Amino acid sequence: MKRNRLFAVLIGTGLLAATATAEASIYSVMNQADVSGNVQGTTNQYGNTTGGLGVRGSLFSNGLFGTAKYRHQFGTAYQGDTSGDSNTFGLKIGYLFPASPILAVGPYLGYEYNRFSQNDAYLNSQSSQSLDNLGGGLYAAASLPFANVTGYLGYLGGVSETSHVTGFPPLRYNRSSNLLQMGVTAYYPLVANLNFFVGLHDDDFTQAGAPNLLRGTVGIGAAF
Structure with a gap:
């Protein structure tokens, strides 16, 4: 009887340890700083393909998480x-x-x-469009054998828009195109706390004429 109880305790302890290890590994890339390069294409008619660079940081603690990113594309969205x-x-x-x-x-x-x-060098004109979007969505993190x-899947409502053309005052609107976002990133361990990652992201601005952006990324991240 005592032997059976001891055996059950050992099995239970092993299962708990395995679960704790698996759960810890789920969040192993949630405390990380990374740099990436990307190729982005505008899928609308007359869309352009550009390259870009980005940086990103993420923090995780007791279920709470936060991410911040910055990205620069070298080129225009349209031809x-x-x-x-x-x-x-x-x-x-x-x-x-934790779902599992x-x-x-x-x-x-x-x-x-x-x-x-x-910028149009022939007409000597410059224009810009700035969009602010706020909303939410669903985020997931998983630990696979490899x-x-x-x-993530999110929908951000348009908050404001500012358009500017050379020679004219900026035009500000209390609305902008809504934004449907989705993306997935896979992280592969390299050495120590370094990860190699690849990702695919889709940003669809819902307003007619607004760009739909499909982007592939590769980069290196350092976990801490």
């Missing part, structure tokens, strides 16, 4: 301009609930700022 660029800043704050030993899921609040700039994976 027809001689030069231009775009800049993006984004924040996510949320909470993850290898999966955690939870809601988040999100904010994103996008600025698209275009990699850690994070993913």
Whole structure:
């Protein structure tokens, strides 16, 4: 009888330890700083393909998580301009609930700022469009045998928009295009606390004529 109890305790302890290890590994890429390069294409008609660089940081503690990102694209979203660029800043704050030993899921609040700039050297004109979006979505983190994976699906409502053309005062609107976002990133361990990651992201601005952006990323992250 005592032997059976001891055997049961040992099994239970082993299962708890395995679960704790698995749950810890789910969040192993949630405390990380990374740099990345990307190729981004505008899927609308006359869309352009550009390259870009980005930085991102994420923090996790007791279920709460936050991420911050900045990205710069070297080129315009649409064809027809001689030069231009775009800049993006984004924040996510949320909470993850353990759904299983290898999966955690939870809601988040999100904010994103996008600025698209275009230059026409022949007409000697410059224009820009700035968008503020606020909303939320669902975030997930998983630990697989070969990699850690994070993913999100969110919808950010348009808050404000500012358009500017050379020679004219900026036009400000108390609304902007809504933004549907989704993405997935897989992290592969390299050495020590370094990870190699690849990701695929889709940003769809819902207003007619607004860009739909499909982006592939590769990068290196350092966990802490």
